[in-house]
Amino acid sequence: MPLWSPSANLQVRVARASGGQVRVLEDADTAALNTLLAADPVGTVSVAAAVSSRGTAAPGRGRTGALVLGIDQENAEANDQPELAAACWLGANIIPVCAGAQQAEAFGRVLAALRRRVSSIYGRSEPVLELFGTTGWGNHREIRAEQPLMVMTEEPQLEPLPGVRKSRIEEFAAVERACAAMFTEELGFSPYTQGTSQYRDRVRGLIQDGHSLIAVDPETRKIMFKAEFGAVTSQAVQVQGVWVHPQWRGRGLAAPGMAAVVRHGLKLAPKVSLYVNAYNTPALRAYERVGFSRAGSFSTVLF
Numbered sequence: 266m267p268l269w270s271p272s273a274n275l276q277v278r279v280a281r282a283s284g285g286q287v288r289v290l291e292d293a294d295t296a297a298l299n300t301l302l303a304a305d306p307v308g309t310v311s312v313a314a315a316v317s318s319r320g321t322a323a324p325g326r327g328r329t330g331a332l333v334l335g336i337d338q339e340n341a342e343a344n345d346q347p348e349l350a351a352a353c354w355l356g357a358n359i360i361p362v363c364a365g366a367q368q369a370e371a372f373g374r375v376l377a378a379l380r381r382r383v384s385s386i387y388g389r390s391e392p393v394l395e396l397f398g399t400t401g402w403g404n405h406r407e408i409r410a411e412q413p414l415m416v417m418t419e420e421p422q423l424e425p426l427p428g429v430r431k432s433r434i435e436e437f438a439a440v441e442r443a444c445a446a447m448f449t450e451e452l453g454f455s456p457y458t459q460g461t462s463q464y465r466d467r468v469r470g471l472i473q474d475g476h477s478l479i480a481v482d483p484e485t486r487k488i489m490f491k492a493e494f495g496a497v498t499s500q501a502v503q504v505q506g507v508w509v510h511p512q513w514r515g516r517g518l519a520a521p522g523m524a525a526v527v528r529h530g531l532k533l534a535p536k537v538s539l540y541v542n543a544y545n546t547p548a549l550r551a552y553e554r555v556g557f558s559r560a561g562s563f564s565t566v567l568f
Contacts (some may be wrong), residue, residue, distance in 0.1 A: 268524060275324075279334065282378035286371045290322040290333040290352065298322040298333060301363055306500035307538045307560055308389050308415050309362050312354045314496040331356030334375060336368050340424045348370045357384045361392035368392070368549070373399025384459065387565040389414075397566045409565040411543040415557035416501075418536050421524040423555050426490060429525035432477040434469070440477055441468045447508035452567065471495075478526055482513070490522040494530060502530045504539040507548070519551040540568045 277289050287423050290298060295316070302313040314330070316322060324332035332355050345497035353372040369392035377400045386397050394410065425440040432440045445464075448456040456464045471477040476494040481487070487510060495505035504526055509518050530537035540563040541548050 271411040273330075278378060279375050281481045282375045283371045285482055287334050287336055289324060290335045292321045292323040293346070294333075294335060294349070294552060295320075295322040297349045297476065298335070298352060299348065301474040302354055303500070305389075305502075306498065307536055308414065309360075310498055310501045310503045310538065311358075311496040312352075312360050312362055313498045313500070315354065316545050317498060325339065333564070334372055334400075336364075336371060336402050349380050351392075355379075355383075357379065357398055358387060359381060359396070360386075360388045360397055362388070363474055364396075366391055366395045370399045372396050376400050376482035377402070385565055387563060387568050390562040390564040393566065395565040397476075402568075405566050405568050407567045409527060409542055409567070411561050412540045412565060413543060413549065414540045414561045414562040414563050415552055416536055416538045416539065416560040417527050417531075417555070417557050419556065420531065421527050421555045423520055423524040425525035425528055426480055426518060426521035428483075429480045429490065429522060431475050431529075432472050432491075434477070437469060438470060439488055440479065440491070441465060443479070443491050443508060443510070444468050444493075444506060447491070448505050450508075478529060480518075480522060480525075481498070487512070490518050492522070492526045497533055502534045504537060507539070519548070520554040523551060523555045539543055 276289055298316060301383070302309045302316065306313065318324070322333050324330055334353040334355060335349050336351045347546055351368040352362040353364065354360040354362065355376070359376065361372060364372065373396040376396070386393055390410065443451070445456055452554045466479070471493050476497060478492050479488050480490040482489050489510050490513070492507045493505050494502045496503040505524065509522070527537050538560070539552070539557070541552065
């Protein structure tokens with residue numbers, strides 16, 4: 266997939282590709298975008314966190330700056346500020362927001378025209394798979410079509426793993442190694458292939474924000490268990506990077522470790538969520554033991 270080249274008239278290109286159905290959102294659309302995101306706080310938490318951090322729906326700067334595509338409600342009055350029916354985040358990843366199959370198809374036509382390089386497409390299953398199919402992109406590495414989306418809103422009844430706490434910046438090197446090991450196991454390639462400094466900045470930022478949790482073995486000082494809050498809003502947090510060191514696997518650490526993570530997460534937002542590959546039966550069982558229940562399905566297309 267060739268790199269996307271910016272156009273002096275991006276709106277025209279987007280409108281042409283979608284028959285006028287899709288447009289690029291601007292700063293004036295921020296409130297409408299936030300209203301749309303609030304309709305699905307668990308499914309859209311990654312986009313909501315990114316928009317909150319940026320403070321605007323307007324495109325980012327530069328050739329690779331993130332932008333948000335939108336489709337307006339059909340019944341909006343001509344003189345009113347448009348209300349959004351659906352949106353699509355386009356950055357390093359593509360994430361459709363509150364989109365049905367027809368809207369996802371429209372986004373897919375636009376993305377095919379923009380020809381932008383991305384790492385993944387993910388989100389609720391129907392729009393992700395429809396969008397991806399419409400693009401015609403054939404250079405993907407893997408499609409993970411069934412990923413249960415799970416959520417908790419109450420304190421876990423399971424006793425939490427002792428010692429799970431926020432990691433400290435002086436522990437950065439150990440946390441980075443654990444994160445890289447988990448990433449490589451999960452995706453089959455090193456995170457450093459996508460940029461060493463960017464990955465290290467991401468890990469460092471999670472630690473500084475208090476969103477990196479670890480449990481350390483008191484004898485070896487190795488990280489036994491770790492997880493992160495990859496996206497945090499006032500409505501939901503999304504857990505990512507759950508990992509048990511190989512030396513401590515098979516000892517039942519995952520479920521109590523996650524119980525501790527949920528307790529931390531519920532201090533930040535009323536809902537704690539995650540998504541997991543359907544084939545990962547041990548992880549699914551551990552999450553169910555903690556008290557997670559299913560809230561739909563995600564899909565991920567990896568490039």
